[in-house]
Amino acid sequence: MKFGVVTFPGSNCDYDSYMVIKDQLKKDVEFIWHKDSDVSGLDCIILPGGFSYGDYLRTGAIARYSPVMGSVIEYANNGGLVIGICNGFQILLECGLLPGAMLRNRSLQFICKHVYLRCDNNETPFSNRLNVGDVLKIPIAHTDGNYYWYQADLEELECNRQIVFRYCTATGEVTDKANPNGSVNNIAGICNKTRNVFGMMPHPERASEALLGSADGLGIFQSIVAYAASGVTA
C-alpha cells in the first residue's frame, strides 16, 4: 500500500504525515508537489495541514485551484481515498469534495491545544479501527476551524452518518464548553456520502506516538491501512 502526501507552498505538516506513514505504519509514502498532477499508483492521498498559499483570500481558496487538485478531485470521484487534515480539510471544503465551509473561530483566536474527540461513526475507511464512543486526545492548531453548514443540510449530514468526529469532554460528552471553535453540532471531522473522502480539523499526525503526548491519532491511519488491506473499494 502506498500513500501520497501533497505539498503546497505553505504546507507545514507534510513531513509529520510522511513520518507517521513511514516510521509508525512502515508503509510506502511519497510527496506530491502541488504543481504535479500524477497521482497514479497511490492507495490514499493526504492533504496535510499548514497555510497553503499563505491562506490569503480564504483558507484553502487558492490551493483548491492548484494543478494537483484537479487530479485529486478526479481521484476522489473515482473512489480513491483522500484525507484532509486541518488546512487539508479546508481545501476539501473549498473544492466541494466535502460539504460546508469554515468560519473564523468564535473566539477569533488561533487555538493550539489538545482537545477531545468522540468517534460517532466507525464504519468508514478512516475510523474502522475505532469504536463508536471512543474518545481521542488530539491537538488542534487553527484560526478558521468553525465548521458551518446550513441547518437543513446538517440534518442530512446526520442522517447519512457523515459526522465521524465531534468535539467532546474527556469523558465523551458533547457539550458547548468542549467545543473549541464554535463548529455547528461540535463537528470536528466529516466524510462524504460515499465515505472515501474525509476531513478533520484536529491533527492525528501530531498525536501518533506516545513521545508526542498522545498516540490516539494513530488509529485513524491504521484504519486506512486496514481498509486498504481488506480490498474493498469505497
Add this chain to the structure above:
Amino acid sequence: MSQKSKKVVCHISLKDGVLDPQGVTIRNALAQLGFDDVVEVRSGKVFELTFKPEVTNDVRAKSEEICRRVLANPVIETFGVEES
C-alpha cells in the same frame, strides 16, 4: 489615444444568518466607545480589479465569474460588482 483601463469593485459579504465573529467583536468595541446606537456590524471584503486597457467588453460578466469561482465562497458569502 490610449484607452483607460476599466476598473471593477467587487464587494463580498457574508450571507444573512451566517455567524460573523469579527462583526460581533467590532460591534462590541463600538458600544464600548460610546457608539451604542449601532446594533449590528457585518464584516466583508472589497476587491478592486483593474483590467487590461484593451478589455472593454464583458467586464461585468468576467468580474462576476471571478467572484463566483474565487473571491467569494458561495456556501457562506454573496457578492456584488460595481463598474467604476
